[in-house]
Amino acid sequence: MQASATAQQDAPSARQQAVLDAVLGLMVEDSEQLTMDAVARRASCSKETLYKWFGDRDGLLTATVRWQASRVHAGHDAAQVLDGATLRERLQDFAVTWLEVITGPTSVALNRIAIAHAGSRKSNLGGIVLANGRFAIGERVKPVLEAGRAAGLLAFADSEAAFRTFFGLVGRDIQIRLLLGETLDLDGVGIRRDAGRAVEQFLALYGRAKPDPNHQT
């Protein structure tokens, strides 16, 4: 038996992706009835195929988390030259993207599953979500911060600490409230407003020069 592509790191086939999308759909609709039978029914495949492809239930969940993570990475290419307006714009982009991700129903459902499984030792779903969420965006934001520092626009000693402050200013209590079941309705306008406020606050804390005096709070 050539134990199934997706159990390892390989990319899932189109059919397998359809199965994983079915899992995501069930997660969002009602994570309670996320059973192997339900997945097989939703994906119109047999349970035997599920087990052949993904090993066991944890393998299926892990593959689903990886699959969703692989779709989030819409990469921005770093601009080398960085003036104040560009820096603000880049930070705003990151903040908007991050808020859109964490407020999305898929992210909420996925984080709930990962958190629920984080108590047990096996099946490191929490680690995968962290690596592809919090840490992935950190690794993308920190170079921007450091470029801002190199351009004399920002002042900080530890880029990790600076990013964590940015993270807190952007997310605040939103994610925990959503995870605990509150239904915040944040539309695109609200997200952009929140992101803008966070960026202004971050620049107020870490900004060195005032690159663009005509900004709105």
Add this chain to the structure above:
Amino acid sequence: MQASATAQQDAPSARQQAVLDAVLGLMVEDSEQLTMDAVARRASCSKETLYKWFGDRDGLLTATVRWQASRVHAGHDAAQVLDGATLRERLQDFAVTWLEVITGPTSVALNRIAIAHAGSRKSNLGGIVLANGRFAIGERVKPVLEAGRAAGLLAFADSEAAFRTFFGLVGRDIQIRLLLGETLDLDGVGIRRDAGRAVEQFLALYGRAKPDPNHQT
């Protein structure tokens, strides 16, 4: 049948509190095996008693969350007169307390349970945790902020928005990382340092007068 005190709002008896503490212990140790049998064994009581007292499994979990919540409220009395040093100290106290709570293993375990159940309609564990965590501390911090504004020390339009910024500066990514299974070791020193940094950043954003120029970052 006089359906059991704890199913309603009444305070649990001493014996019932022991049962709820057993539940908390099991949650912290291994939330996977949080079964009615395990609770009965741990608490040295019969399952029949559990069902008589708490109705069903959700009732037991709800009573446990309420029980834990009832222990967190160590009330600070508000000081009426507020100078800069006192304001900073009060905020520091809140930040330290909050960080101690969310980094504690009981809080992590409880939040995991509540988040896992937040997907389903019945048994509003998430709402209870939110009400006694995030919103309870908000209701205690906002009067302090408003007193600070009344004393001319702070400037903000919306105390809720100001508190949410404070919340974000204090918590940053700590709670989500803990919930997702990362083991951050924050001792008392680290917590106080984090809290101090958050307070200074908050005052830098919202402070009006500079009450004490000799502070360390």
Add this chain to the structure above:
DNA sequence: CGCGTACCGTACGGTACGGTACGCTACTTC
């Protein structure tokens, strides 16, 4: 002493779900 009450320990029923086995169909390959 007899009775009711409260509770412990344990055994049992029902069920849901993870995982496996098997029959069948359709498609590829020689």
Add this chain to the structure above:
DNA sequence: GAAGTAGCGTACCGTACCGTACGGTACGCG
């Protein structure tokens, strides 16, 4: 067209766990 294979649908097994029932014990009370 025969053989092999991938995969669907379904039936099945074992087990874990929720919820209940039952026997046994201690204690208060008339």
